[in-house]
Each structure stands twice: as C-alpha cells, then as structure tokens.
Amino acid sequence: MAQQEPEELLELSEETRSVLERNGLRPLWEVEDDFGHVFGDMEAEIWKWADLKDAIDHIEADVPIAELPPGFQRRVTVPINSGMDNAISNTIYVGVQTVSPGETAPSHRHGANALRFTIDGHEDMKTVVAGEEFPMLDNDLITTPQWEWHDHVNDSDQTVAWLDVLDLPLVFDSLNAENVFENHEFERQPVTKTPGYWDSQYRGLRPTEEEWDGEIPGPFDGIRPPTPPFRFRWSDCLETLRQKEENDTPDPFDGYSMSYVNPASGRRPLFPTMDFRAQVVNDGPTEAHKHNATEVFFVVEGEGTTHVEDTALSWGNNDIFVVPPGKGHHHEPDGEAILFAITDRPVFEAFNFYTETAV
Ligand SMILES: [Fe+2]
Numbered sequence: 001m002a003q004q005e006p007e008e009l010l011e012l013s014e015e016t017r018s019v020l021e022r023n024g025l026r027p028l029w030e031v032e033d034d035f036g037h038v039f040g041d042m043e044a045e046i047w048k049w050a051d052l053k054d055a056i057d058h059i060e061a062d063v064p065i066a067e068l069p070p071g072f073q074r075r076v077t078v079p080i081n082s083g084m085d086n087a088i089s090n091t092i093y094v095g096v097q098t099v100s101p102g103e104t105a106p107s108h109r110h111g112a113n114a115l116r117f118t119i120d121g122h123e124d125m126k127t128v129v130a131g132e133e134f135p136m137l138d139n140d141l142i143t144t145p146q147w148e149w150h151d152h153v154n155d156s157d158q159t160v161a162w163l164d165v166l167d168l169p170l171v172f173d174s175l176n177a178e179n180v181f182e183n184h185e186f187e188r189q190p191v192t193k194t195p196g197y198w199d200s201q202y203r204g205l206r207p208t209e210e211e212w213d214g215e216i217p218g219p220f221d222g223i224r225p226p227t228p229p230f231r232f233r234w235s236d237c238l239e240t241l242r243q244k245e246e247n248d249t250p251d252p253f254d255g256y257s258m259s260y261v262n263p264a265s266g267r268r269p270l271f272p273t274m275d276f277r278a279q280v281v282n283d284g285p286t287e288a289h290k291h292n293a294t295e296v297f298f299v300v301e302g303e304g305t306t307h308v309e310d311t312a313l314s315w316g317n318n319d320i321f322v323v324p325p326g327k328g329h330h331h332e333p334d335g336e337a338i339l340f341a342i343t344d345r346p347v348f349e350a351f352n353f354y355t356e357t358a359v
C-alpha cells in the first residue's frame with residue numbers, strides 16, 4: 001500500500017476549510033511547500049564571450065543609445081539564467097554595456113548599488129561619478145554607488161565594453177522594493193572635481209565621517225555613509241595579487257583571493273549587498289565547497305573548468321558564469337587563471353544567515 005502524504009492524514013473537514021478560506025487563513029503544513037518558489041530555480045550556466053560579443057556588436061549596430069526609451073538609456077545585453085526571466089541570479093544582475101565613439105549614456109542616479117568592471121577599455125572613455133571623470137582602462141573597477149549621479153562618456157575612437165553589476169533582482173524581486181531613480185537635467189553632469197579627487201580622499205587621510213544624525217533620510221540618501229565613488233586600477237589589483245601569490249598560501253577554495261574593500265571603511269564588502277574579489281587560481285584544482293550565497297564569475301584571463309555538482313562549465317577569457325547557492329563547486333584552471341568574483345554574501349552575513357562548508 002502506498003504511503004500516505006501527511007496532508008492526506010490531516011484532511012480538514014469542509015466546515016474547517018470554509019472557516020479558513022473565509023478568513024484568508026491556511027494551515028502551516030499546507031503552505032510550507034510554497035515557500036521559496038517565488039522565483040525559478042537558478043541553473044549553473046555560462047555565457048561565452050564569443051556569443052556575448054556577437055550579441056553586443058549586433059545590438060550596437062541596431063540601437064543608438066539616443067534612441068532608447070528616456071527612462072533607462074543604457075545599451076546593455078543581459079545574461080538570463082534559463083531558470084529565470086530577468087537576470088543571471090535571484091540577487092545579482094550582470095550585463096555587458098557598450099558605448100560607441102562619441103556616444104554618452106546619459107546621467108542618472110538611483111538607489112541600487114552598481115559598478116563597472118571594464119572589459120575593453122580606453123583612457124578617453126570616462127565614467128563620470130559625483131563630479132569626477134574616471135578613465136576606464138582594461139579591468140579597472142569603478143563604483144557608481146547608490147544615489148550618486150553617473151554617466152558614461154566615450155570621447156575615444158573605439159567602442160568600449162564593460163560588465164555592469166547591480167543588485168537589481170534583490171531590490172526589485174526579493175525585497176519587492178522601489179529602485180528610486182532620477183534622470184539628471186543634463187545629458188552629461190558637470191565635471192566639478194579635479195582628476196584623482198575621490199581617490200585622494202580615501203587613500204590615506206580620510207574625510208571625517210558624519211554619523212547618522214537621526215534625521216529621516218531622503219529618497220537619495222541612506223542612514224550610513226555610502227560607498228564612495230572610486231576607481232580600482234587593475235594594475236594596482238594585479239600587483240596585490242602577485243605579492244599575495246609570492247608570499248602567502250592560497251585559499252583552498254578560491255586560490256589567491258583578495259576582496260575589494262569599501263574605501264571609506266577599509267573593509268569588505270564594497271557594497272552592502274555585494275562583495276567582489278579578484279583571484280588567481282593556478283595551483284591545480286581548488287577544493288570543493290558550497291555556500292548559501294550566489295557567486296557570479298567573470299574570467300579576466302585564462303582557461304579552465306568550474307565543476308558545479310555534475311555540471312562542468314568550461315571557460316575562457318571574458319566568459320561569465322554563475323554558481324547557484326547551495327551547490328558544491330570547485331575550479332580547475334588550465335595553468336593560471338584570473339577571475340573576478342561577485343557574491344551576495346553580505347546580505348546573508350547581515351542577518352547571520354551565511355553558511356559555508358567543504359564538500
Ligand atoms: Fe545607473
């Protein structure tokens with residue numbers, strides 16, 4: 001005889017059911033299976049650079065930024081997880097954005113955290129944030145933090161491409177919150193700061209932070225000092241990684257791995273919702289682990305395979321791949337590889353939910 005499901009053993013009388021329904025109530029044992037299924041199940045997946053490049057080249061040819069709808073003038077190609085509708089993961093969004101020579105992605109600001117990791121850069125391609133122009137050289141990371149005006153201005157003679165990373169699915173879908181948004185009155189915000197201003201304010205001497213004064217923050221403000229506008233030059237990051245490699249032992253799961261820090265605090269995470277690492281993996285396969293945070297990787301250089309349970313994701317330069325939460329994974333580079341890693345771990349840490357185990 002087939003075993004009965006608990007729900008069948010606990011059948012409710014018609015009268016009880018009608019009382020519950022009339023009052024908008026359900027018993028716990030019937031709703032528990034409905035938790036956690038608001039979004040599709042994320043898959044371990046990879047987007048190859050050759051395919052991304054093909055797509056961004058086609059879109060660039062078809063769609064000038066100036067003809068995009070006024071609300072969101074960004075020409076971006078977005079990897080969509082096959083288990084979902086709108087992003088690579090339930091919390092982290094990535095996209096590949098291009099700006100053609102002479103184009104500007106107009107100035108706006110919003111509540112979501114965002115950064116740019118340059119794929120194919122140029123000295124005369126500038127992301128302008130909070131009044132300063134930040135040149136976008138290859139693999140530079142530039143923050144366009146919450147509530148700061150930002151526009152992207154290409155004064156070079158080449159198309160420039162970069163990885164956009166935002167916490168949009170967390171804001172819109174998980175929190176079902178508004179991403180407060182405003183367009184600037186000008187296409188290009190006025191440049192009011194000298195080059196290097198923001199870096200100079202967080203390198204050694206720091207501005208004296210004002211603690212929250214108890215006032216209700218406005219729509220474009222928070223209750224803690226935000227992440228500053230900042231450019232992490234790739235040449236500096238690479239030097240840090242090389243020194244680490246020369247002098248220290250690798251992390252068993254992530255190789256020689258360093259986190260980008262919030263320049264104001266000197267500590268990770270860079271954003272309250274997302275953590276970012278640069279990592280060198282070169283000592284054979286890493287050990288397998290799993291965690292409840294989602295990880296998205298961008299391959300800065302090198303080739304290899306990341307094994308996510310039974311799925312093998314084989315990657316090369318500029319590929320993007322995602323490791324869903326709770327799935328055991330390890331990296332197997334062919335020689336040396338450098339990865340840029342994005343995780344939503346700070347969200348879990350904030351609520352003391354973060355877990356990680358070797359597998
Ligand atoms: Fe933006």
Ligand SMILES: [Fe+2]
Pocket residue numbers: 253289291295329
């Ligand atoms: Fe991991």
